[in-house]
Amino acid sequence: MSSPWLRFLSRKLLYAFAVLIGINLATFALFFQVSSPDDMARLQLGGKRVTPDAIAKWKAERGYDRPLYYNANASGYARFTDTLFFDSSLRMFIFDFGRADSGRDIASEIKRRAGPSLALALPSFVVGLGLSISFALGLAFFRASYVDFWGSVACVVLMSISSLFFIVAGQFLFSRLMQLLPVSGFSPAGADAWRFLLLPILIAIIGRLGAETRFHRSIFLEEIGKDYVRTARAKGLGEGSVLFVHVLRNALIPILSASVAIIPLLFMGSLITESFFSIPGLGSYLIEAIGSQDFAIVRAMVFVGSVLYILGLILTDISYSLADPRIRLQ
Amino acid sequence: MKLALLPTDWLMWVVVLVVLFWVWRVRRQALSSQNWQKVFMRPAAMVSGVVLACFVSVALLDSVRWVDADRKGDAALSVLDRALEPLVKARERRYSAPLAYLSFRKESIDRDGQTVRDYPRLKFGGAHLQDPEGQWARDITERSAKALAKGLALVFVIGLALSWLLRKSPYPWRWAFACFSLLLLLAIWAAELSAAYHVLGTDRTGNSVLWIALKSIRTALVIGVLTTLVVLPLALGLGVMAGYFRGWVDEVIQYVYTLLSSIPDVLLIAAAVLLLQVTIDKHPELFATALERSDARLLFLCLILGITAFTGLCRLIRGEAMKLRELEYIQAARAFGVSSFGIITKHIVPNLMHIVLISLVMQFSGFVLAEAVLSYVGVGVDPKTPSFGVMINTARAELAATPVVWWTLVTAFVFMLMLVLSANLFSDAVRDAFDPRARQRQ
Numbered sequence: 001m002s003s004p005w006l007r008f009l010s011r012k013l014l015y016a017f018a019v020l021i022g023i024n025l026a027t028f029a030l031f032f033q034v035s036s037p038d039d040m041a042r043l044q045l046g047g048k049r050v051t052p053d054a055i056a057k058w059k060a061e062r063g064y065d066r067p068l069y070y071n072a073n074a075s076g077y078a079r080f081t082d083t084l085f086f087d088s089s090l091r092m093f094i095f096d097f098g099r100a101d102s103g104r105d106i107a108s109e110i111k112r113r114a115g116p117s118l119a120l121a122l123p124s125f126v127v128g129l130g131l132s133i134s135f136a137l138g139l140a141f142f143r144a145s146y147v148d149f150w151g152s153v154a155c156v157v158l159m160s161i162s163s164l165f166f167i168v169a170g171q172f173l174f175s176r177l178m179q180l181l182p183v184s185g186f187s188p189a190g191a192d193a194w195r196f197l198l199l200p201i202l203i204a205i206i207g208r209l210g211a212e213t214r215f216h217r218s219i220f221l222e223e224i225g226k227d228y229v230r231t232a233r234a235k236g237l238g239e240g241s242v243l244f245v246h247v248l249r250n251a252l253i254p255i256l257s258a259s260v261a262i263i264p265l266l267f268m269g270s271l272i273t274e275s276f277f278s279i280p281g282l283g284s285y286l287i288e289a290i291g292s293q294d295f296a297i298v299r300a301m302v303f304v305g306s307v308l309y310i311l312g313l314i315l316t317d318i319s320y321s322l323a324d325p326r327i328r329l330q
Numbered sequence: 331m332k333l334a335l336l337p338t339d340w341l342m343w344v345v346v347l348v349v350l351f352w353v354w355r356v357r358r359q360a361l362s363s364q365n366w367q368k369v370f371m372r373p374a375a376m377v378s379g380v381v382l383a384c385f386v387s388v389a390l391l392d393s394v395r396w397v398d399a400d401r402k403g404d405a406a407l408s409v410l411d412r413a414l415e416p417l418v419k420a421r422e423r424r425y426s427a428p429l430a431y432l433s434f435r436k437e438s439i440d441r442d443g444q445t446v447r448d449y450p451r452l453k454f455g456g457a458h459l460q461d462p463e464g465q466w467a468r469d470i471t472e473r474s475a476k477a478l479a480k481g482l483a484l485v486f487v488i489g490l491a492l493s494w495l496l497r498k499s500p501y502p503w504r505w506a507f508a509c510f511s512l513l514l515l516l517a518i519w520a521a522e523l524s525a526a527y528h529v530l531g532t533d534r535t536g537n538s539v540l541w542i543a544l545k546s547i548r549t550a551l552v553i554g555v556l557t558t559l560v561v562l563p564l565a566l567g568l569g570v571m572a573g574y575f576r577g578w579v580d581e582v583i584q585y586v587y588t589l590l591s592s593i594p595d596v597l598l599i600a601a602a603v604l605l606l607q608v609t610i611d612k613h614p615e616l617f618a619t620a621l622e623r624s625d626a627r628l629l630f631l632c633l634i635l636g637i638t639a640f641t642g643l644c645r646l647i648r649g650e651a652m653k654l655r656e657l658e659y660i661q662a663a664r665a666f667g668v669s670s671f672g673i674i675t676k677h678i679v680p681n682l683m684h685i686v687l688i689s690l691v692m693q694f695s696g697f698v699l700a701e702a703v704l705s706y707v708g709v710g711v712d713p714k715t716p717s718f719g720v721m722i723n724t725a726r727a728e729l730a731a732t733p734v735v736w737w738t739l740v741t742a743f744v745f746m747l748m749l750v751l752s753a754n755l756f757s758d759a760v761r762d763a764f765d766p767r768a769r770q771r772q
Binding site for chain 2: 018019022023026027030031156157159160161162163164165168169171172176271272275286287290291298301302305306309310313
């Protein structure tokens with residue numbers, strides 16, 4: 001590790017820290033604008049006839065009775081440190097997420113739900129990427145022919161269909177009409193797990209296939225127009241080896257670098273697919289938390305998500321400079 | 331009669347005016363009008379343009395509304411509402427299949443003093459038939475034939491007129507005309523059969539699905555257009571400023587969009603929609619009618635969707651502005667003492683417009699699709715607003731029922747596919763004509 005690397009990393013980490021604080025503040029402000037601690041207490045305790053005492057007790061147990069941003073009663077730095085915002089944000093940076101309003105430990109819940117999320121997201125990402133690159137390569141090989149034309153048309157049609165239709169129609173077709181797969185649900189391990197995962201993975205792949213194939217095709221076509229391809233052809237290489245060796249290798253650099261940003265986010269799972277197939281992953285965790293207005297979970301999930309997002313950005317920068325030494329890290 | 335436009339109506343008409351003004355300007359500029367000519371030389375662009383124009387006209391007809399003085403109640407009805415009033419009045423009580431004359435489910439009916447379980451006749455669909463079993467197929471065929479004859483006659487007349495008017499036109503207008511004729515025939519057929527049947531069936535509460543689908547068009551287009559309207563100034567203003575001024579301005583703007591893009595969109599949108607709901611609940615006096623309330627929610631959704639979506643374009647514009655500011659002609663302008671404002675408005679923004687145009691047109695279909703997903707999750711438009719997302723949401727439960735109610739989903743699917751597909755095809759043509767890199771490739 002030379003010093004530009006260190007400087008790059010420390011700069012990025014400092015920036016990440018600033019962004020994370022901003023995100024915390026934004027989530028905090030947004031959430032408490034929507035529902036005050038009193039509203040949350042009423043929702044959690046249930047029922048309309050909740051006594052003010054019960055609310056006060058609920059708030060005190062969870063620390064919601066403190067002021068949000070600025071504590072006028074304290075003195076010195078404690079005016080800012082003895083507040084709900086400071087306390088809850090600071091602990092996040094050591095990944096101590098505390099407990100959900102329902103009493104469960106958030107960190108262990110996240111750990112438990114990461115597995116199902118990955119089981120859905122990883123195969124659909126890898127297979128989807130492989131498929132779309134192969135299709136795009138095929139289209140580029142037959143470029144400016146009927147195969148290319150109709151293939152591109154098919155991609156546009158796929159892009160134009162809302163993913164909801166794939167979900168609704170897929171569930172109807174495979175689960176209801178053919179009775180092949182369960183409609184939704186999840187089994188943590190064993191031989192049964194694939195039956196629950198097959199349909200969501202399939203739908204996740206098909207939903208993205210059109211757009212990705214078109215994107216990759218345009219990268220391949222751009223690569224084909226470059227000078228080194230002309231050189232390769234001029235020295236007598238066949239179209240097959242030009243495309244599958246030279247173009248593919250060079251086009252993979254932008255494609256894979258673009259994918260690197262997504263890999264950390266795979267942990268977050270897919271919000272929509274998970275909640276429709278009732279897969280107990282991180283995506284459905286966030287949706288449920290929004291629904292039940294559980295602030296602690298929302299804040300923790302947003303924090304984890306942003307950490308992963310920033311990690312993805314840093315990884316992209318690094319992968320670009322690894323793939324192309326001309327790009328210097330700044 | 332009193333004009334009662336909703337905020338989104340006003341905005342839609344403002345957009346129409348802006349687009350007209352812009353068309354007028356483009357016609358006087360050689361380069362852009364050349365590019366637009368290239369767009370319309372493509373049959374795919376012509377066809378999708380016609381489909382889009384039809385959708386836009388339906389949406390605009392649904393955006394002029396007024397209150398009648400003599401009518402009871404204070405609901406403002408749009409031109410489309412008034413045109414479709416027979417459909418609304420022909421409401422059934424429950425589900426009925428497309429073109430059916432019987433209800434979809436068995437009910438206990440009183441027949442000759444006895445109570446039997448059978449499919450009751452519909453109030454409206456095929457009510458004129460004396461002997462439905464024998465007459466139904468004949469009636470449908472006759473009406474269809476009549477619609478076809480009327481439609482073909484109309485198409486023939488229009489076709490003759492057009493081929494004389496456009497005889498020297500270089501554009502592939504025959505494609506556009508073919509597409510238009512097809513749509514016209516379909517519309518006439520639907521109108522003819524709607525006089526006695528529900529062409530696309532009815533939903534759970536007996537409303538005509540055709541009516542819901544036509545009303546959904548406006549919601550989809552409002553989302554697409556107004557979100558674009560939010561994205562444009564944010565992305566262009568911030569992106570150009572970051573790219574041109576660099577330094578701390580750049581840092582702050584980059585910080586803001588990194589922040590926004592790392593918060594999950596669903597959370598931002600959910601929080602914003604909930605926030606609005608809380609405000610509405612606390613101040614019911616702000617909105618007089620349910621229509622105004624759902625309209626406010628629609629507008630707010632466009633706003634927040636735009637805020638979550640502008641980051642991509644902003645980043646693109648920033649990069650391009652950074653490249654442009656180093657070019658010689660900009661340096662020359664600076665050396666001549668042109669102010670930063672002048673450089674940005676005269677030299678940088680016009681040279682970015684092709685990127686802006688391409689990505690705005692391409693994002694449009696994304697917003698229409700996003701509306702469906704958000705309404706499905708429950709943070710989209712008001713559940714009472716007709717929209718494709720709400721339609722799909724109800725279709726999900728209907729598909730689980732026995733026997734399957736399939737027509738809501740199929741209708742939403744066909745309408746949405748037509749809208750989004752034509753938007754995508756049109757944006758492809760725009761990109762190919764305006765993107766210098768795409769031009770090189772061909």
